[in-house]
Amino acid sequence: MKGSFVVNGRSVEWSFEPDATLLDVLRDNGHPEVHRGCDEGSCGACSVLLDGKLVNSCQVFAASSTGKDILTIAGIGTIHEPHPLQTAFVETGAIQCGFCTPAMILAALALLRKNPNPTDEAIRSALDGNYCRCTGYVKIIEAVRLASRRMSAHD
Numbered sequence: 376m377k378g379s380f381v382v383n384g385r386s387v388e389w390s391f392e393p394d395a396t397l398l399d400v401l402r403d404n405g406h407p408e409v410h411r412g413c414d415e416g417s418c419g420a421c422s423v424l425l426d427g428k429l430v431n432s433c434q435v436f437a438a439s440s441t442g443k444d445i446l447t448i449a450g451i452g453t454i455h456e457p458h459p460l461q462t463a464f465v466e467t468g469a470i471q472c473g474f475c476t477p478a479m480i481l482a483a484l485a486l487l488r489k490n491p492n493p494t495d496e497a498i499r500s501a502l503d504g505n506y507c508r509c510t511g512y513v514k515i516i517e518a519v520r521l522a523s524r525r526m527s528a529h530d
Contacts, residue, residue: 378441382406383450391437397423398432401447408449408477412506419505422478423447429485431504448477451484459529460484463522464515471509478505483519491527493519 379388382401391400398421401409409432412420416434423432424446452458460480463469470476479502486493486501493501498519499512507515 381444395437396433397435397437397440400437408447419478422481429482459525460522463518467514467518469514469518475507
């Protein structure tokens with residue numbers, strides 16, 4: 376089957392099997408930034424924003440995502456103009472191996488779009504479905520707080 380999507384602001388049409396997950400279709404079409412982790416929806420490594428909502432792409436059928444807006448980490452900043460969340464993660468040391476980082480940043484972005492000044496409890500709750508085996512969460516929470524302050528200052 377075929378489906379149309381808007382991925383990182385770009386309209387695309389891709390062919391895929393009816394039972395393909397959004398994760399499979401994204402990776403098959405040049406989006407390795409969406410990581411494959413558990414394939415069960417529990418680690419969060421495959422998270423993307425689907426019409427602005429954080430989802431585990433391994434748990435969403437591509438067919439149910441046609442016509443929707445998909446945002447991956449590649450759509451929020453560049454090497455020369457990183458998003459404030461990306462900068463904050465680097466500056467606070469919230470990145471080690473980097474495997475979970477794209478999904479963590481997208482989870483934080485979804486939170487900050489709804490709640491520009493979250494409490495630490497709200498940050499923890501927003502990151503709850505994303506696992507990090509390297510850093511723990513203290514630096515990640517610090518990064519989200521820093522990005523929140525910077526993003527609020529620019530609004």
